[in-house]
Amino acid sequence: MSHELTWLLVAVPAVSAAILLLGGKATNAWGHLLGTLAPVISFAFGVVLFFQMQGKPSDERSTTVRLFEWFSVGQIKVDFTLLIDPLSILFVLLITGVGSLIHIYSIGYMEHDPRRRRFFGYLNLFIASMLLLVLAADYLLVFVGWEGVGLASYLLIGFWQHKNSAAVAAKKAFVVNRVGDIGLSLAVMSMWALFGSSAFSTVNAGAGHLSKTWATLLGLMLLLAACGKSAQVPLQSWLLDAMEGPTPVSALIHAATMVTAGVYLVVRSHAIYAVTDAASTAVVIVGTVTALAGAIIGCAKDDIKKALAGSTMSQIGYMMLAAGLGPVGYVFAIFHLLTHGFFKANMFLGAGSVMHGMNDDVNMRHYGALRTPMKITFVTFAFGYLAILGIPPWAGFFSKDKIIEAAFADNTVIGLCALLGAGITAFYMSRVMLMTFFGKKRWAEDVHPHESPKVMTWPLIILAALSLGGGALYFAGHWIVNWLAPIVGHEEAHPPLNATVMTIITLAVVAVGIAIAVLMYRRDIPREAPAGSPVTTFARRDLYGDALNEAVFMRPGQYLTRTLVWLDNRGVDGLVNGLAALFGGLSGRLRRFQTGFVRSYALSMVFGAAFVVVALLAVRLS
Numbered sequence: 001m002s003h004e005l006t007w008l009l010v011a012v013p014a015v016s017a018a019i020l021l022l023g024g025k026a027t028n029a030w031g032h033l034l035g036t037l038a039p040v041i042s043f044a045f046g047v048v049l050f051f052q053m054q055g056k057p058s059d060e061r062s063t064t065v066r067l068f069e070w071f072s073v074g075q076i077k078v079d080f081t082l083l084i085d086p087l088s089i090l091f092v093l094l095i096t097g098v099g100s101l102i103h104i105y106s107i108g109y110m111e112h113d114p115r116r117r118r119f120f121g122y123l124n125l126f127i128a129s130m131l132l133l134v135l136a137a138d139y140l141l142v143f144v145g146w147e148g149v150g151l152a153s154y155l156l157i158g159f160w161q162h163k164n165s166a167a168v169a170a171k172k173a174f175v176v177n178r179v180g181d182i183g184l185s186l187a188v189m190s191m192w193a194l195f196g197s198s199a200f201s202t203v204n205a206g207a208g209h210l211s212k213t214w215a216t217l218l219g220l221m222l223l224l225a226a227c228g229k230s231a232q233v234p235l236q237s238w239l240l241d242a243m244e245g246p247t248p249v250s251a252l253i254h255a256a257t258m259v260t261a262g263v264y265l266v267v268r269s270h271a272i273y274a275v276t277d278a279a280s281t282a283v284v285i286v287g288t289v290t291a292l293a294g295a296i297i298g299c300a301k302d303d304i305k306k307a308l309a310g311s312t313m314s315q316i317g318y319m320m321l322a323a324g325l326g327p328v329g330y331v332f333a334i335f336h337l338l339t340h341g342f343f344k345a346n347m348f349l350g351a352g353s354v355m356h357g358m359n360d361d362v363n364m365r366h367y368g369a370l371r372t373p374m375k376i377t378f379v380t381f382a383f384g385y386l387a388i389l390g391i392p393p394w395a396g397f398f399s400k401d402k403i404i405e406a407a408f409a410d411n412t413v414i415g416l417c418a419l420l421g422a423g424i425t426a427f428y429m430s431r432v433m434l435m436t437f438f439g440k441k442r443w444a445e446d447v448h449p450h451e452s453p454k455v456m457t458w459p460l461i462i463l464a465a466l467s468l469g470g471g472a473l474y475f476a477g478h479w480i481v482n483w484l485a486p487i488v489g490h491e492e493a494h495p496p497l498n499a500t501v502m503t504i505i506t507l508a509v510v511a512v513g514i515a516i517a518v519l520m521y522r523r524d525i526p527r528e529a530p531a532g533s534p535v536t537t538f539a540r541r542d543l544y545g546d547a548l549n550e551a552v553f554m555r556p557g558q559y560l561t562r563t564l565v566w567l568d569n570r571g572v573d574g575l576v577n578g579l580a581a582l583f584g585g586l587s588g589r590l591r592r593f594q595t596g597f598v599r600s601y602a603l604s605m606v607f608g609a610a611f612v613v614v615a616l617l618a619v620r621l622s
Helices: 002-022 031-054 086-109 116-135 139-157 164-195 200-207 212-229 238-244 247-256 258-268 277-299 304-324 330-357 375-389 395-410 412-437 454-469 479-488 499-521 534-540 542-570 572-621
Strands: 063-073 076-084
Touching: 002 031, 002 063, 002 076, 002 116, 031 086, 031 116, 076 086, 076 116, 076 139, 086 116, 086 247, 086 258, 086 330, 086 454, 086 479, 116 139, 116 247, 116 258, 139 164, 139 212, 139 238, 139 247, 139 258, 164 200, 164 212, 164 238, 212 258, 212 277, 238 247, 238 304, 247 258, 247 304, 247 330, 258 304, 258 330, 277 304, 277 412, 277 534, 277 542, 304 330, 304 395, 304 412, 330 375, 330 395, 330 454, 330 479, 375 395, 375 412, 375 454, 395 412, 395 454, 395 499, 412 499, 534 542
Parallel strands: none
Antiparallel strands: 063 076
């Protein structure tokens, strides 16, 4: 039975997507219902498989399902094979469970959109691609799901393509992710050259025989792929712009599924990282830097969705940090991935509920006192807030605090950075709560805040309950550890202080972050953002990530392309004149560049240097 249900997990949403996208207007009347039913069916299949697996001994819980021969070239044969094991089934339940709630919520959120049926088709395509990614038994098949997720995210981020900002954001996400995809494609090709296959079983068996050089190269290639998909530094610039998509997209892609794919890839490749301390350290550094960078960005955003996007970037950084620590952190990377899927989807959908009641206004400076007209949204959002802060007994307390303990056990500097990130998280999330639900009302006279319909609030209630109860995966007999350890391994962390002291210190730092936010935002908040300090400007402009990409990659590429086109039009005889024109144009642009960009970028270099110092200290002490 498990063989049949495994392929149906992917097939059901894939077929539904095909019907909705190819059926045209004939499916408009009921397309949203079919689109919602598909992930619900897959979730039901996933639950059956989970309980089947639960009843087996730990060493018999992994099953490969060969569906057919995919292709053959000479002596090379590749099968279309799926893998159902304790790691993949957790992702299946997260993708289909939270995905189903987001589909239900979307029925109300997208009710008046004339292209609602198409939206649900794209959602189903995304669910099918993500399921293929986590169920694939071969890195080559992972790549297929990886690209399918990239396509679906492009379509969903740019769904409201009549807005130029949405179209540009979709293109940006697609291009930046292609940079990361180079890493995965190179890794897969290298695996074929090294092992003669890219199947997980073959790669895991051969990883121990790799040279340090090749293991490091493979680890860095996979890390590059993870940085693109999970919006980690230096490929993080697309995530905040991606908030241009409908809010359910943010909840599905940028909280519970797509951005966690990079974490899955690193954890699934644990056999490779076990051979290379250099690549593992690189994962830790990237995760640590991103956790701090995302938190800093979240502190300065007035757009509620972008503040949550910065938070997502930061929380994925925690997961990557844990994944880089090896067996001491793998389980907690996945555990935090699950709890984050609950509370961040809860908060993104809560933000959508706020927007629904505020005429789609995303500026928190125009909110205030919404706890009264939007009681359900307020209470459910508060559950997510307490979970991300790590307040016991909410779920984040059991997952993120364990990452902080593991970080201290591995390296004091990394542990201090993780602890600092917890304090900054408490500040910016308290800022979101205070600006949105407390204080005096700041909305315009023609805005009438109201609670969302039940089809939107019931998913919020369920996700709020999961944000509270998700911690049971750990404290109920350390279930999550026992479940995943046979797949990814596990070692107990031994931080310099015992767990109780570490908890007290972490909660104290969180309390300081809350207190600072209360002191700053308890007073009247102006409807227009005041001019901030250089640090505030730095955060508002996303740490100048876009400016860096433009200066280092985009502009030189444009100059090169224009020059080649100019030379092609004029022939070789125009080479000298073309070069002269090019350098003449560059000198003028450089003068303008100095007066505008350099001043702002200098500040980013200072912060970048600080991050590099932290990274070097970490390497030195590791």
